Amino acid sequence: MLCKGSNMKPTCYSKIVLILLLACSMWGMEKPSVAFYYGDDPSAPFLESYDRVVVDPDRIDPIWIRRYPDKLFAYVSVGESAAWREGEDAAAAWRLGRNDAWQSDVVDYCNSAYLQHLLANMEALHKKGYNNFFLDTLDSPLGKSTTQQTRQKEQEALAKLLQQIRRRFPNAKLIANRGVEVMDTLCKTVDAFAIESLYKGIDATTKAYVDVSPEDRRWVVTQLEKAKACGLQPIVIDYLPEKARTKRREIARKIAKKGYTPWVADRYLQHYGEGASPRIRREVLLLYDASKLKDGDKVYANAHLMTSMPLEYLGYIPVLKDIRKGLPYGGVDRYSGVIVWPDSFAKDQHAFFAWITSLIAEGQKILFLNDFGFEMTPLRAKKLHLSLQSAATPKKLFAKVTAQAP
Numbered sequence: 001m002l003c004k005g006s007n008m009k010p011t012c013y014s015k016i017v018l019i020l021l022l023a024c025s026m027w028g029m030e031k032p033s034v035a036f037y038y039g040d041d042p043s044a045p046f047l048e049s050y051d052r053v054v055v056d057p058d059r060i061d062p063i064w065i066r067r068y069p070d071k072l073f074a075y076v077s078v079g080e081s082a083a084w085r086e087g088e089d090a091a092a093a094w095r096l097g098r099n100d101a102w103q104s105d106v107v108d109y110c111n112s113a114y115l116q117h118l119l120a121n122m123e124a125l126h127k128k129g130y131n132n133f134f135l136d137t138l139d140s141p142l143g144k145s146t147t148q149q150t151r152q153k154e155q156e157a158l159a160k161l162l163q164q165i166r167r168r169f170p171n172a173k174l175i176a177n178r179g180v181e182v183m184d185t186l187c188k189t190v191d192a193f194a195i196e197s198l199y200k201g202i203d204a205t206t207k208a209y210v211d212v213s214p215e216d217r218r219w220v221v222t223q224l225e226k227a228k229a230c231g232l233q234p235i236v237i238d239y240l241p242e243k244a245r246t247k248r249r250e251i252a253r254k255i256a257k258k259g260y261t262p263w264v265a266d267r268y269l270q271h272y273g274e275g276a277s278p279r280i281r282r283e284v285l286l287l288y289d290a291s292k293l294k295d296g297d298k299v300y301a302n303a304h305l306m307t308s309m310p311l312e313y314l315g316y317i318p319v320l321k322d323i324r325k326g327l328p329y330g331g332v333d334r335y336s337g338v339i340v341w342p343d344s345f346a347k348d349q350h351a352f353f354a355w356i357t358s359l360i361a362e363g364q365k366i367l368f369l370n371d372f373g374f375e376m377t378p379l380r381a382k383k384l385h386l387s388l389q390s391a392a393t394p395k396k397l398f399a400k401v402t403a404q405a406p
Contacts, residue, residue: 032261033049033050034175034192034275035263036053036273037054037055037265037271037272038056038075038269038270040056042064043317044067045282046272051071052132053068053071053072054072054134065128065129065130069129070131070132072132073130073134073175074125074132074133076118076122078135078136078161079136079137079141079158080102081107082102091113094107094111094113094114096145097144106143109154109161110157115161115164119168122165123168131173132173132175133165133172133173133174134174134177135165135175135177135190138177139178158181162179163188166188173191173192175191175192175193176193177196180226183223187227187230187231191233192261193224193232193233194237195220195224195235196239197239198212198217198221198258200238200264201238202267207267209267224260235260236260236261236262238251238252238263238264239267241266241267242271243332245363248265249274249278252274262275263275265333271334272331272333282316282317283317283319283335283336284317284318284336286308286318287321287338287342288303288323288341289322289344291324291344302341302370303369307369330355331364332364336365337364337365338364338365338366339367339369340366340367340368340372341368341369341371342371342372342373343370344373345375346374356384360384
């Protein structure tokens with residue numbers, strides 16, 4: 001479009017306004033990115049990479065919900081109750097059956113005491129700062145119904161429950177996982193519809209990663225298209241191991257091309273996964289030994305004193321972990337690299353070396369400074385693809401003053 005000169009015609013202004021309105025409308029149509037993380041150690045760079053992040057409120061530090069009250073979604077198991085969760089032990093009258101694969105009880109939607117219990121738990125989460133919820137295991141009770149009549153009753157009770165949740169939390173953003181049997185109700189009560197395993201899934205019994213059959217994929221697509229047709233954001237959660245980073249990205253792109261919001265991660269969603277756009281990994285893990293430091297304070301660690309500033313200058317974020325508190329997670333899904341600067345050998349050299357080699361096998365970059373943290377033997381050097389040579393006697397170095405300020 002050409003609009004030259006100072007005396008621009010009204011039609012030219014109209015074209016500019018039209019283009020701006022079109023651009024704004026297209027931007028508004030873009031669905032928010034979604035991540036799922038059930039681990040206990042999120043980071044600000046990760047959380048800030050996505051519009052919405054589903055977390056396990058029983059595991060993460062409450063500080064995060066105070067920082068991101070509108071971004072975080074609290075995981076809520078609607079159709080199942082797990083004894084290990086605080087306040088989640090199912091009463092005998094609520095139980096319809098058992099889900100042995102996930103060590104949880106399937107509950108009865110027709111039991112009013114359970115519904116009150118569930119809503120009370122959601123209220124407690126809301127008071128803690130969670131404004132949004134991810135509703136999981138919606139269809140579990142339907143699968144435990146022994147007759148068509150009881151299944152129909154559970155289905156009707158689920159629809160009423162979803163309506164109750166919407167009335168109780170009118171301003172909440174809600175994401176439902178499955179619940180296709182009450183899709184009409186979902187269309188009126190939630191904001192997004194999630195379903196698992198479009199291309200890559202997990203075996204419920206063995207927890208092994210498996211390929212999804214064409215028949216199952218067609219069924220999943222049908223449900224996603226139903227949700228999409230009524231205005232819900234369609235979300236797909238697929239599963240691949242942490243080391244399959246390239247494959248994860250490939251599957252995420254494949255899902256996004258079909259018009260669905262992707263998330264591809266490990267089977268338990270304990271580590272960072274991949275969404276539609278590759279996330280820039282700016283965190284670098286720095287290992288140090290606090291037992292050798294004054295007051296055990298990491299600010300005195302060489303790993304911090306000598307490497308934090310250059311890393312930050314390059315745009316990275318140093319994350320310091322005390323090796324004496326156990327070996328941290330250092331996978332490529334989170335960290336851009338790992339720097340090891342030990343002041344002594346690790347307590348368990350064998351475990352530490354195994355941890356290092358597992359990261360290298362995963363494709364992680366490791367930088368050793370000053371020492372290795374374990375005794376370097378010919379066998380270990382070979383596994384690290386290093387050559388081991390005896391150190392020559394160092395020559396004495398003499399300094400000579402060539403200039404001196406008065």
